[in-house]
Amino acid sequence: MEQLQTALTTIKVLRSSVGQVFEALSNGLRADHGEENKETKYLCELQELLNTVGVSLRDVEQAINSLNPPPGPFNLASTSFLGQETTQERQALYSSLINSYKWTDKVHEYSNIAQSLLSQNNLKRSYTNASRGKRGRIQSSSHNLSPPQVDNVIGQFDRLFPDMTFTISRPFASNAVLQITLGHVLKAVVAFKGIMVEWIVVKGYNESMDLWTESRYKVFRKVTENAHAAMLHFYSPALPELALRSLMTWFHSLISLFNDPCKRCGLYLHSALPPTWRDFRTLEPFHQECKP
Numbered sequence: 001m002e003q004l005q006t007a008l009t010t011i012k013v014l015r016s017s018v019g020q021v022f023e024a025l026s027n028g029l030r031a032d033h034g035e036e037n038k039e040t041k042y043l044c045e046l047q048e049l050l051n052t053v054g055v056s057l058r059d060v061e062q063a064i065n066s067l068n069p070p071p072g073p074f075n076l077a078s079t080s081f082l083g084q085e086t087t088q089e090r091q092a093l094y095s096s097l098i099n100s101y102k103w104t105d106k107v108h109e110y111s112n113i114a115q116s117l118l119s120q121n122n123l124k125r126s127y128t129n130a131s132r133g134k135r136g137r138i139q140s141s142s143h144n145l146s147p148p149q150v151d152n153v154i155g156q157f158d159r160l161f162p163d164m165t166f167t168i169s170r171p172f173a174s175n176a177v178l179q180i181t182l183g184h185v186l187k188a189v190v191a192f193k194g195i196m197v198e199w200i201v202v203k204g205y206n207e208s209m210d211l212w213t214e215s216r217y218k219v220f221r222k223v224t225e226n227a228h229a230a231m232l233h234f235y236s237p238a239l240p241e242l243a244l245r246s247l248m249t250w251f252h253s254l255i256s257l258f259n260d261p262c263k264r265c266g267l268y269l270h271s272a273l274p275p276t277w278r279d280f281r282t283l284e285p286f287h288q289e290c291k292p
């Protein structure tokens, strides 16, 4: 690869020195050749430039001789058929194919980097960390309740918060996905791992619910962000049921999302948003900019 790079560089040098010859030729005799012996000076200059071309050419030849020809034709698999396309718009496929290959390579590279960064992340909650207690010894994984136990815990919330409805589904084997409707204000999807909350998406009351897309409304995207903060704040592998109850109590306080003024500035709107932050302890509403 390095040899190829050198060869390409020498070719560039050759092209530029040839270019200089033609430039000198096209300019002809110039004022800076003076009056005396101007032809001789001009010819000397050309001679010198041609010598440089000769040297550059020799460099190119040397660089090319040191290259090893590829062992056989490149295997392009079925993409080689793209070259036989006759219609104009399909011929462009090859370059977009190359681009998508490059793109996939990058995705691969970035995901490897992300993976190594995330594996150092202390906030990681499932699998390894969640089963360890504070003293580092391995506990029985208290978050790993059976589906009926999880249903039972969630059923308690149903009685605790009459203005919230909870719908449990299990699209991914045994782990529950909980759909919450909070009054007529908003909806949320909560993904569980055992009884631990893994992910929350908050959306508007009229939006379609799924785990993978965010709300089209800024206010609910902000609430989703804050719900993630709450999810991490209330995370407690030792007391997972209490953690979930605290999170749900916090979440329930959002029922007055559009009705409560900010505790600090007393206004309803700030930057066209209601107070989307709820204090974790007091549940008091604050604007993003006003939170303590």
Ligand SMILES: [Zn+2]
Residues within 6 Å of the ligand: 262, 263, 264, 265, 266, 267, 270, 286, 287, 289, 290
């Ligand atoms: Zn405020």
